[in-house]
Amino acid sequence: MWFFGYPTIPVFDFAHGGGMAVAITGQQIPILLAVWAGLAYLFYLAKEYISARIIIVAIFLFNITFAFNE
Secondary structure (H helix, E strand, O other): HHHHHHOOOEEEEEOOOEEEEEEOOOOHHHHHHHHHHHHHHHHHHHOOOOOHHHHHHHHHHHHHHOOOOO
């Protein structure tokens, strides 16, 4: 959920064989901006690899498409 700007804490449930993430607060725009900055930095680092840049752009488009869906 951090990918979409929601700070979460993992909660483990060993009785049922899994777990889940509990959101602490609502969506935090600074976290979302940090994710976008990280993707921009990866885009910069991959300047010689066109296929990596295409994947990074696809990840960014996925994020911006679904980040503000309720």
